[in-house]
Amino acid sequence: MKDELQSALIDLNVDYADIRFDEEQKTQITLNGRDVAQMAPFSPRGGHVRAYVNGGKAIASFSRIEDAREVAQQTAAAARLSAARCTNPIRLAYAPIIEQDFPIVSANDPRKVSLAEKHELVAHYSEMAAKAPEVLMTQFMYGDSFSHRTFANTEGTLVSYDHLIAHILGIIVGRRGDAVRRAFFAVGGSDDYSRLLQRDELLRQSLEELNELLGAQxxxxxxxxxxxxxxxxxxxxxxxxxxxxxxxxxxxxxxxxxxxxxxxxxxxxxxxxxxxxxxxxxxxxxxxxxxxxxxxxxxxxxxxxxxxxxxxxxxxxxxxxxxxxxxxxxxxxxxxxxxxxxxxxxxxxxxxxxxxxxxxxxxxxxxxxxxxxxxxxxxxxxxxxxxxxxxxxxxxxxxxxxxxxxxxxxxxxxxxxxxxxxxxxxxxxxxxxxxxxxxxxxxxxxxxxxxxxxxxxxx
Amino acid sequence: MNVLEDARATADQAELFSTRRKSAYVRFDDSSLALVAHRNDSACALRVLRDGKLGASFGESPSQAGLLDSALAAASFGQSVKFGFATEQPACIARTYNAQTAMMTAEDIVDLCSKLKSRIHQAVPDATINMVCQVESSSRRVETTEGAIAEEASTLAELAVELPFAHRGTDTGARAVVMSNDPIHIPDEWIAQLVEERSWGEQASSPVTGRLPVILTPATSNLLTLALVSCLSGHAVAKGISPLLDKTGQKILSDQLTIRENAGEQALPLARSFDDEGIACQRRTIVEKGVLLGFLTDLSSAANLGQPSTGNAVRRTLFSEKIEDAPTPSFLGAIIEAGSVPWRELVRSLEEGVLVTHMLGLHSSNLLQGQFSVQVTGFHIRKGKVVGYLERTMMSGNLFEDFTDIRGVSQERMPTAQGSLAVAGLAPYILLDSAQLTVG
Incomplete structure (x- = not known):
């Protein structure tokens, strides 16, 4: 990947250019009540280019790495068009050149957890909420996202870095008479899957809030x-x-x-x-x-x-x-x-x-x-x-x-x-x-x- | 290898939704060209039913490795669903593709914006102009193993101009948007109205806290349609949480309001012939003179209600621009019928009131119950004239109370778009008898 990105930046005839390619692995499980509305593991990929020429700027996004070189050249041409028409030239501040990899190391990596276990966990919270009195609708979403990004620029910076995050979000809707109110449940937000486990107490608290909210003016x-x-x-x-x-x-x-x-x-x-x-x-x-x-x-x-x-x-x-x-x-x-x-x-x-x-x-x-x-x-x-x-x-x-x-x-x-x-x-x-x-x-x-x-x- | 052909061997049914998009965009900041951008991407979503269970996966193209295996793996955990994928071929009647628009290059867009900049500067030489213009060609295709194949190409040119008020640091300014499937043409009146709105921003003027008449511009009619989507959704009805559950045939809004769903309406810049599940869009009246006539469904919610889908599935939610969300019911072409009064007459009719041009924070409201509580920008009106721009003003209330008493609906309508929801619309100015305004 690094070689392909560096090759795409050769001979662009620009003041500065950079290119980034993202390779992601995601899991998404959505439960409406007890029903699985959608369950999907998927792996989107794509890239982005920026080019600067004489204060003019152009950018482009693309899906296939095979297109990187062509897109970089088109973007450089667009930056020249921009330079010819801009009256407030854009400059870039100095940034140190880095050549390093920044991999994620997670003690409780959500990618190592099976789809079945993830489904069981989110189904547990969804079931618990759906059983509460006066709850008419619940939607619980499990999501995890791993992104491996590779970045290169014409100054010599060449880095790869990872993002990893897992979360569960829940929306619980209750009705009492004419009053329809919502409560929320949100856990996770890091690369640590264990933060999603054993959160019944927090969900109980959300359900108690909903119960009180249904009677509130x-x-x-x-x-x-x-x-x-x-x-x-x-x-x-x-x-x-x-x-x-x-x-x-x-x-x-x-x-x-x-x-x-x-x-x-x-x-x-x-x-x-x-x-x-x-x-x-x-x-x-x-x-x-x-x-x-x-x-x-x-x-x-x-x-x-x-x-x-x-x-x-x-x-x-x-x-x-x-x-x-x-x-x-x-x-x-x-x-x-x-x-x-x-x-x-x-x-x-x-x-x-x-x-x-x-x-x-x-x-x-x-x-x-x-x-x-x-x-x-x-x-x-x-x-x-x-x-x-x-x-x-x-x-x-x-x-x-x-x-x-x-x-x-x-x-x-x-x-x-x-x-x-x-x-x-x-x-x-x-x-x-x-x-x-x-x-x-x-x-x-x-x-x-x-x-x-x-x-x-x-x- | 065709993924649907493979799916026939391993799944009961399959549906492939795919999009392609190519766009060019330019942005002017402080009257100077700041950015030229291009985008060329594709996406697809595969849904399968195996043993009556639903699974899905996503990728950049149908040929992406592992797409079918991922969807089948997901289906093995799914619970049974009551619906099957589209079986009929929808007629593709929307005319939303213009070859001339599709040919426009970034250079053409820069020229268009530069000429518009000159015309605005002729009217107001000291104006700072912020401007974005995008021209997009796209296609959308749905194919199922059950025999449905639907594909539609469209072009869309969008231009948004902002003239910040002279006293900047207020987040406010005169703003106008134009959308068209055809190459953009800007009439002189459009510029004149933008310049007039800028002149209204010379000073701040806010009313005191209390109930006042409110004029919503076509753009802020989102308040009505977005809140209604929550209540009209077949899912909300099937689950029993919609406040409109038992209100079919009853009056829910002012008799001055008629709202139709007609995604194929040619006047809509985002017109379409079929929804994101390949079901033909229908022309339906949802609210006739304030009386509720129907709801919006996708395949899933329609099956739960024991009805056929109304063709209102969309694969984008309020906070996504991707296709990775499960289809959900929405307006696809929300058309509010025009009234008989010129909008300027609505302004002139007010002893005191406000003209709301933008809203912040509608998504934070309890829309499921019709509640809204939003910060608004716009203008203060006294004795039929605009006297200044609003500062720190909040508008709150309930859709099914505040929209039951309407003083007037304008004869002019403008295309609107709830961009992230892919919802197109046509809306007039609406004068509410009153709404609660809290001024900080």
């Missing part, structure tokens, strides 16, 4: 102080701030670039946030990115001040900042984009009890129903619980939260001492050819208190 919309659980806070920091730490989301917005200048007091001084793909065995863990740059930890907020941002080689050159190794692609169908890895709020000094007792009328919010972020962000809660006079009260349903990056980060008044890294998470981000879904990431946080957040619900 919808939340009344308004602005409230809220405590976010580590899942909610992890999604909050990912959606509200993390995406704006990805340099390509601010690169073409002069006003936003100015507001996010390094050193700016963006958040409350008790907030510290980092992104670290070197944390072992998490969804966002990797050794080298899809530009052949070694991964590293990047401090994003230090005492509330902007202290770094996530870069590709392009954006690092544009901003005049160091490369960070955050340029990744979901799979061979796409070019790499700047992506978060494991993005974490550092622990603070408050206990959850302190936070609850500080609220007269607000909500404890358990996150996990997805989110979307720009300068304004929104995310859905699995459930929320009313806090009245410093005490937790009844559960409420249909709580979606929204806010503004700048005002919300300054409204964080307490950071808990109970940091937790989440299990399975993924993230989608728009790119030229659609939204690159299912890029593996991880978020982590302790509980946090935000003094005022908009909660959408009933009038």
């Amino acid at each position: 919808s939340v009344k919309s308004g602005k409230y102080p809220v405590i976010l659980d580590p899942f909610g806070a992890g999604i909050f920091i990912h959606e509200a701030f993390g995406h704006r730490s990805e340099a390509d989301t601010t690169q073409h917005d002069p006003s936003l670039r100015e507001r996010l200048t390094l050193g700016t007091q963006l958040a409350t001084p008790i907030l510290n946030v980092f992104d670290d793909p070197t944390i072992p065995e998490r969804g966002g863990t990797y050794a080298v990115d899809d530009e052949g740059v070694l991964s590293q930890r990047t401090q994003l907020l230090s005492n509330g001040r902007v202290s770094g941002r996530l870069h590709s080689r392009e954006s690092a050159a544009e901003f005049g900042e160091p490369i960070t190794g955050n340029c990744r692609a979901s799979d061979a169908g796409y070019g790499p984009l700047i992506r978060m890895s494991n993005t974490v709020i550092e622990s603070g000094e408050h206990s959850l009890a302190d936070m609850i007792s500080s609220i007269d009328n607000g909500f404890y919010v358990a996150g996990g129903a997805g989110g979307q972020g720009g300068i304004d962000f929104t995310f859905g809660a699995r459930w929320a619980r009313h806090i009245r006079h410093g005490k937790l009260g009844k559960m409420v349903a249909d709580a979606n939260l929204s806010g503004n990056l700048f005002s919300t980060l300054k409204a964080i008044s307490m950071v808990g001492n109970d940091q937790t890294l989440l299990e399975y998470c993924d993230c989608g981000k728009g790119s030229f050819d659609g939204v690159q879904m299912l890029t593996r990431i991880c978020a982590g946080s302790p509980h946090i208190k935000i003094d005022s957040v908009t909660v959408g619900g009933v009038s």
Whole structure:
């Protein structure tokens, strides 16, 4: 594979080019209730080329390795077309040349587990959920994905690296009278298959949440102080701030670039946030990115001040900042984009009890129903619980939260001492050819208190 | 070796779904050409039934080694299904291929965008222009061992333009999209409306929290169709979780709303003749003047309901762009009937209200119950005029409450596309009597 990729880059007559080929092995088992909706082991393959000429850029994706050379030449020609018409030349920051292999070594490798055992495991969780009272529909999905990627560029970097991840996701829908509500179950998110085993207790907890949610009233919309659980806070920091730490989301917005200048007091001084793909065995863990740059930890907020941002080689050159190794692609169908890895709020000094007792009328919010972020962000809660006079009260349903990056980060008044890294998470981000879904990431946080957040619900 | 021929010897039935796609794309950032891209790929999905059990596998092409063995291995664990694969030949009636579009090169697209850039700059010399344009040729084929063979080729040209508001750092700007099977032609009125929308973004203006009239643009009619898909899905009906379970023949929405499913409608840029299981798409009325008439099924959910499939299977879900998801029922051509009022008249009719042009976070809502809670961008209207762009505004409510009281539906309609769902549509502007807005 390495020889074929290097050969494809010979005599392209470009300033820079790189080529990547992905060979994947995946397993997907989907159970609707007790029925197997789909079970499939499969092995997609494909490649991606980038070429740069005089500040012009072109990319291409392809399916067959036999086409690599031809596609590379076409891409080089397209980069020359781009150079002739572009008025803002694109540059690349320097990256060290690497020649190394980064294989995955997993003590509990999901590839060594038979299809029958995987089916038995996910069927066990599905059966357990389907038997619960008032549960009308369940969908449980087992997925594992091994990706062996080989990357070469015209500067001499030649690397191969692996990604391996396994997870189980469950959606459980219950009905009581006219109320239809959902609960979620998510485990795994690393190369360790054993994390999927013996998780009945977590599923029982989800079923108890669903039971309470079926009797819950919808939340009344308004602005409230809220405590976010580590899942909610992890999604909050990912959606509200993390995406704006990805340099390509601010690169073409002069006003936003100015507001996010390094050193700016963006958040409350008790907030510290980092992104670290070197944390072992998490969804966002990797050794080298899809530009052949070694991964590293990047401090994003230090005492509330902007202290770094996530870069590709392009954006690092544009901003005049160091490369960070955050340029990744979901799979061979796409070019790499700047992506978060494991993005974490550092622990603070408050206990959850302190936070609850500080609220007269607000909500404890358990996150996990997805989110979307720009300068304004929104995310859905699995459930929320009313806090009245410093005490937790009844559960409420249909709580979606929204806010503004700048005002919300300054409204964080307490950071808990109970940091937790989440299990399975993924993230989608728009790119030229659609939204690159299912890029593996991880978020982590302790509980946090935000003094005022908009909660959408009933009038 | 033909994989379906092999499957005849080892499986009871087999179905092969395959796609090919070739595209060229250009992107302009800050009015400058930033990227030229090409894509050339293929994918296939094989499903087999053996002893009544279903298995599937995926690859880049039907000739990929191991495709059939993987599907058979998967089937050995599957539970029995009640359906068989398509047996009939659907008539391929959608006319979605244009040879001229298919011939367009990246250079042609760069020229098209450069000319459009000049025309916009003639109207607003200081505008920053972000623009993407993609031209794609693709084909989709379904073949089964039961005798069905269906294949359709299509071309699609898509152009999206954004003119950021002068006060940037707001994530907002004037945006417009055009989609066509034919080469893109941009009329002057299209540019004029884009430029007018940019002029509305000179200042922010948000209403106070409370209930206000809301105009949804054709693009944000997704709120209606996406939420309805969850409730109309044959799976939700068969499992008894759809709130519309026993509502056939009853009024569920305003009598101003008629929604048809007609994937073969020629005005749809993503028109198609058959679904992703090779079943012919049908022209059906789903909601007639607010009254529910039918649901959407694929082979699996139809079998569970004891009915034939309505031809609404799609192999993509909200969060995937691949074909690796099991087929699921969806609108394939959601057409909301036009009303009689010009959309500008809907704006002029408002003492105070909002025009919603984009939404964030619809997927986080409990759509199964018709609940929605989304952050919206758009414009604040007072005394019939736009007075500024919305900031930090959330809209929430329930589809089956807020869409029962509609003041008007526009006579203009525009093609819409829920891209990741491969759902095409035609939608008008819709004026809701009121919806809850929470302003942060």
